[in-house]
Amino acid sequence: MTPPTLPFGPHYGFGLYLHWPYCTRICPYCDFNVYAAKDRDPGALIAAMSADIQRHADRLKGHPPLTSLYFGGGTPSLMPPAEIEAMIALADRLFGLAPGAExxxxxxxxxxxxxxxxxxxxxxxxxxxxxxxxxxDDALRFLGREHDSAGARTAVQRIAPVFDNFSIDLIYARPGQTEAEWQAELTAALQLGAPHLSLYELTIEERTAFGRRATRGELSPMLDDDQADLYELTQDITAAHGLPAYEVSNHASGPAYQSQHNLIYWRGGDWIGIGPGAHGRISLDGQRIATIAARKPAVYIAENTPPDEHLSALDAARELLALGLRPLEGFDLARLAQLTGAMPPSDKIEDLVSAGLVTHSGSHIALTASGRLLADRITMELAP
Known part of the structure; x- marks a missing residue:
């Protein structure tokens, strides 16, 4: 059992992430561990994932019930519903599901x-x-998506009567996108009635099709200043429509609709990573342990027992800070002192407060609206 006095661990939330790596089409911006679905038989992978859940359960017997399960990918909606149900039942049998688990x-x-x-x-x-x-529709073709805008709207109409709690993902800051275009698109998305939005600026990763196009000079990412303008516009529009940001890129109509799974990451809880390439963080005997499964499905199926990586106190502290600053609720810097024996220099904190980038009270710090634009830089300045 992880002592509750530790600055990380399941007392900050305990989740299970299940990575389904297959997609009918691989999007040109995607840098995740994904593979073309083709006509693959999912049986062997499902069996390996089930065995992996059992392996973690055997060594985490002191952990509390799960507060979250998350089927990510890839495209986990390609999984047969019966297999999804079986995975949920297995997790419930081995760990238990906390009341109201997401x-x-x-x-x-x-x-x-x-x-x-x-x-x-x-x-x-x-x-x-x-x-x-x-x-x-033009943007959807550019992004390599298989659906069109009419199909997206129809999907929401089918989901809303069944799921009160649902989220919509959007990608903005696309090359050439204007403020007027994004305002119209975001406003239309808000009118669909989702209680949660995840709004991500397009990033061009080197290993993607977009990355190769950028290297050849065929694609130019939006300039940083223009991205910042769109980000600030996003905050204004979502707040005006009752979905203010509760994290750098995530918006909800209230606490009940915030992603409980992502809060586990940001708060420094424990999560088990299941499936090819899945990352996890677990706490055992007072140690922060990183896990990462084999990336290739065939290798994961053949041998899904990768070695643990014990994070040093310094690495654990830096990770807690980087993730903990992202939500608007902020972060308790005393958790860093528990790991490193020291707080960030007070003069650095005072400079950030004077610049209007953070608020600070006691050992608690939080990003302001302006600070969210510079979250990575602020993390670097405060990191031990």
């Missing part, structure tokens, strides 16, 4: 048409995260 399934709009949302609800899913990405 069980999220990422879904593509086309899968909402192919599978009844009621089947997912019957399987035990309590929350859907819908990957719309845009409501502009």
């Amino acid at each position: 069980i999220t399934l990422e879904a593509n709009p086309n899968d909402v048409s192919a599978t009844s949302p009621s089947d997912w609800a019957a399987a035990g899913v309590t929350r859907l995260s819908l990957g719309i990405q845009s409501l502009d």
Whole structure:
């Protein structure tokens, strides 16, 4: 059992992340561990993931019940609902599910048409995260998505009567996108009635198709100042519509609709990573342990017992700070002192307060609206 006095651990939340790596199409911006679905038989992977859950359960017997399950990917909505139900039941049997545990399934709009949302609800899913990405058909083609804007709207119409709690993902700050275009698109998305939005600026990663196009000079990312303007516009629009930011990129109509799974990451809780390439953080005997599963499905199926990496106190502290500053609720810097024996220099904190980038009271610190634009830089300045 992890002592509750530790600055990390399951007393900050305990979740299970299940990574389904297959997609019908790999998007050109995606840097996740994904593979083309083709006509793959999911049986071997599901068996390996189930065995992996059992392996973690055997060594985490002192952990409390799970507060969150998250089916991510890839495209986990390609999983048969019966297999989703079996995974949830296995997790409940081995760990237990806390009352009101959040069980999220990422879904593509086309899968909402192919599978009844009621089947997912019957399987035990309590929350859907819908990957719309845009409501502009030209943008959807640019992003390599298979659905169109009409299909996205239809998907929301099918989800809303079944799931009170659902989220919409959008990607903005696309090359050439204007403030007027983003304002119209975001306003239209807000009118769909989702109680949660995840709004991500387009990033061009080197290993992606977009990254290769950028290297060849065929694609130019939006300038940082223009991205910042769109970010500030996003905050104004969402707040005016009753979905203010509760984290750098996430917005909710109230605490009940905040992503409980992501809060585990940001608060320094424990989560088990299951599936090819999945990352986890678990606490055992007072140590912070990082796990990462084999990336290739065939290797994961053959041998899914990777070695643990024991994080040093310094690495654990830096990670806690980087994640803990992201939500608006802020972070208790005393947790760093528990690991490193020291607080960040007071003069650095005072400079950030004077610049209007953070608020500070006692050992608690939080980013301001301006500070959220510079979250990474602020983390570097405060990191031990």
